[in-house]
Amino acid sequence: MADLAQQNIAEAHGGETRRDFLYLTAGAIGAVGIAATIWPFVDTLNPARDTLALSSTEVDLAPVQVGQRLTVAWRGKPVFIAHRTPEEIKAAEDVDISQLRDPQKDSDRVQKPEWLIIVGVCTHLGCIPLGQKTGDDRGPYGGWFCPCHGSIYDTSGRIRQGPAPLNLWLPGDADQASKALYKFTSDTAITIG
Amino acid sequence: MAEDSPGATARIIRWIDYRLPFVQFLNHELNEYPTPRNLSYWWNFGSLAGIMLVVMIISGIILATQYTPSADLAFDSVERIMRDVNYGWLIRYMHMNGASMFFAILYIHLFRGLYYGSYKPPRELLWIIGIIILLLAIATAFMGYVLPWGQMSYWAATVITNLFSAIPLIGSGIVTFLWGGFTVGDPTLHRFYALHYLLPFVILAVVLLHLVALHRHGSNNPLGIDHKGPQDTIPFHPYYTIKDLFGLTVFLLIYGLFVFYAPNFLGEPDNYIPANPMQTPNHIVPEWYLLPYYAILRSITFPILFISSKLAGVILAFSSIVVLFFLPWLDTSPIRSSRFRPIYKWVFWLLVIDVVALGWVGANPPAGIVVTVGQIATLYYFVHMLILLPLIGKIERPLPLPSSIGAAVMGGGARLSAAEAPLAKP
């Protein structure tokens, strides 16, 4: 019944149910033209070539002694590099994963166990946790402690107490942070990104 | 089960329209609005100008997300846009050549008005608003050209702002005020950037006024006679929407030829040299659309009474646009369209040639024959506006007007009504 009504209306408009091929083509061309024009104006706001070129950082690890930690800048963010002691490694590996808020094995977070390389940004609201400088409060697990709201990370950078929902990220884009985003170019040098 | 969504959409639109009548408004202004049925392609340029204004604003805002308005960083930020920013080269060339296209369209639109008497009653304010748009566009373009901070940017800014020093007494104070310093410099660049971003939105508002004024009495037409009834008009949509769309496509082809194949043809190579306050280029030349005013400015090489040649040049250059405000009263002819004005029709083309000649004068160093041509052309321009226009209107014997637009269109030419036939003698 509704179809009949529609047909009547269409006839009143002069038989436009048979949409003219020419007008359809014109409309389609117009739509394609507008879409094709909009794309450059959107893509232009994506990161430019010079921004993308600065997306990797090389770090010389030789000066970082066992037990020492180094902070480097990468893509505008701090990256924590920790030369872990055997005790710190053992403490990280001996944890029962099922007890963790964000379960993750230590071996999934490092390429070489003595080098922990993580992004130093608290996964709660983005402050930079303490623990890189000697004398800093590292929290009860000897990892990192975020002074803003009290998130506490262990020697693998995993969240143990406090409001943060996730472990400290491994280097990478937000959607695919992984330990693969850095590589050892030698025993004492890495390239991040 | 009947599909409800067309009904639902119509109901939502009706709900909004009852409170904010945008559909009614569009329907009235596009579907019902009576437009003369005989508009030629010379009437496309108004909508083209509006579209180019939008193109310039959008491309300008995108450029603004990447540009740095600081004297030591501006030039490099533009080069970064050209090299590193995705499609930066495209948007920059669009904006740069878009300015030239915008002025070409404005000038054609303006000369269309001159030829067909679109400035005559009752469209005097429509015309005046249009000249205000022209002035705003010139100011915007001038400031925009400074932003890349090339040699021509810097020195054109210096020369033109220095003009204000011609004003007696307060002149050099005004110039220092404009510069924000003792020369064109970083403060000048910053304020030009802020104003260049602002003015296009002022232009947008004045364009809306222009459209309101237009819709009061509707468009003029090539015959210059009022429409007298529905046999003379057609709805704007779909007739002029499709015609404007076609015209837009042809225009985009020409625009594209510049942007993609000759993006620097209309520009000055010197502007690819970073600004150097210690070295003036051999020839300081403005963009082509400012050349006629530049020519008039330079043509006064002698003082007039107590007015220095510099001040006289400035006054005349400004006057060349100011005189346009008075056009509806300077032109005394009761006939609108040049089609029926046998003398003015040719005088109009003399004006066009005069303006092109002024452009040539402005592009060349002021020496030898260039100066002479410039002075003659300047003189002719003001003679045209202040003497010829009033005179021709009085002495001209116009051709007989057709009885109506409809009759002219149907008859395939100007058809006389019986009463007018005896007056047909030229």
Place this chain on the structure above:
Amino acid sequence: MPKLALIALVLGAALAAPGLPSAADEIPLPRQEWSFNGVFGTYDRAAAQRGFQVYKEICSACHPVRHLHFRDLTDIGYTEDQVKAIAAGYQVADGPNDEGQMFQRPGRPSDPIPGPFPNDQAARAANNGALPPDLSLIVKARPGGPDYVYGILTGYKDPPADFKLLPGMNYNEFFPGHQIAMPPPLSEGAVTFADGVPATVPQMAHDVTTFLTWAAEPRLEDRHRTGFKVTLFLLIAALVFYAAKRKIWAPIH
């Protein structure tokens, strides 16, 4: 019809005006064949690489190319590894380090190609007060573009008998005023091209001009490619819209 002819005449005059000779005396410039000329022009990669070699071995002694980064060289056919090696061959200023000192380090692809002088004053001091211009935009910054740059590089000759050459200047056929501070930079065999092409002066001039044109307009090929697609699309659109216009207007005409 006469009116149309008049309009065409005026438009033609207006567009031709920039090309008309001005009162200043113009030196006629011979036109060269360039791979990047024309609607379908592209940059000859081999020529551009040879041109980069000429720039690096000869011109870079005095002329910077501030707007080029090493990473840009992949555009003219160098691989990422080649670019890394080229960059690493330069020492680049960096710092301050943790001691507050500026230091030199090997270049990286993301660095701009360093110029020969730290600033304009040093450049002038080393060149008798003349400032060798930056070459990244030179092709767009001179009327005549590539033909002009080629002309300068090949235009050195002995001055005519009655010409007054100032001390320290060199006669050049195409430089405005005919006196240029730069001594002839190119000489036969000054560079040994990696691909074995003989390094005559015209060859080097041609190749370095190709390189410099790319340096000034690196996105030319994108521009031509996009332009072709856009023009084709608009031509078709114009035809379709014209047909639609005629169809809609049919009852009115």
